[in-house]
Amino acid sequence: MPFFNQDIFELAQTIMLDPNVIDPIFGISYNQALDSDQNAGVNGIDAAISQFHLDAVVSATDNPAWSTDLIYxxxxxxxxxxxxxxxxxxxxxxxASVVFGVPLGISFFGTAFSEPTLIKLASGYAAATQVRAHNLPTFPGTAPSTNIQGTTPTRPHHPFPKKEAAKKKPHNM
Structure with missing residues (x-):
């Protein structure tokens, strides 16, 4: 698979199986790589959040979406x-926005176990900005609908009237 760096899967098969042996291609062992990743969190994200009294780190998710082709x-x-x-x-x-008709995202990330705070921040941002993706990608049809047999599945109806179903919720919101 020569396109798009798929040969990385073949490279992965050559990696040493002992987590303490230094791999000649990468120059570090598996366990050293894990330590480096953990230190990036503690000395990077945790340190920044603590030093600047932040609830989260906010940044653009990626550059706007890009085109991909077999040449470039x-x-x-x-x-x-x-x-x-x-x-x-x-x-x-x-x-977060739309650039040339393509959605652009915003990321909220934090320290370990900060999911409730991140969800509140992201939800608040989404509610305040009301940004939605437009022109979502679609897939071309593969077969005419006349070739499909059977009935179209429908959503089942709830066995209780709406008011009665609302009373049966297991938690308060």
Whole structure:
């Protein structure tokens, strides 16, 4: 698979299986890489949140979407999800804008177990800005509908009237 760096899967098969042996291709062992990722969270995200008294770190999710072709490959410039992913920290992404008809996102990421705060921040941002993605991608039809047999599935009706169903909620919201 020569396109789009799919050969990385073949490279992955050559990696040393012992997590303490330094891999000649990467120059570090698996366990050293894990330590480096964890330190990025503690000394990077945690330190910034603590030093500047933040609830979360906010940034653009990626550059606007790019076209991909077999000659020039993907035109990816940057992305921020890796900052949170490396140490295993939570990240919430919501639409922020539309650039040339293509959605652009905003990311809220924080320290370990800060999901409730991130969800509140992202939800508040989404409610305040009301940004929605337009011109969503579609897939071309693969077969005419005349070739489909059977009935169209429909959503089942709730067995209780609406007021009665509302009383049966297991929690308050």
């Amino acid at each position: 490959d993907a035109h990816f410039i940057f992305g921020t999800s890796g900052l949170a992913a490396a140490p295993g920290y939570p990240i919430v992404q919501v639409p």
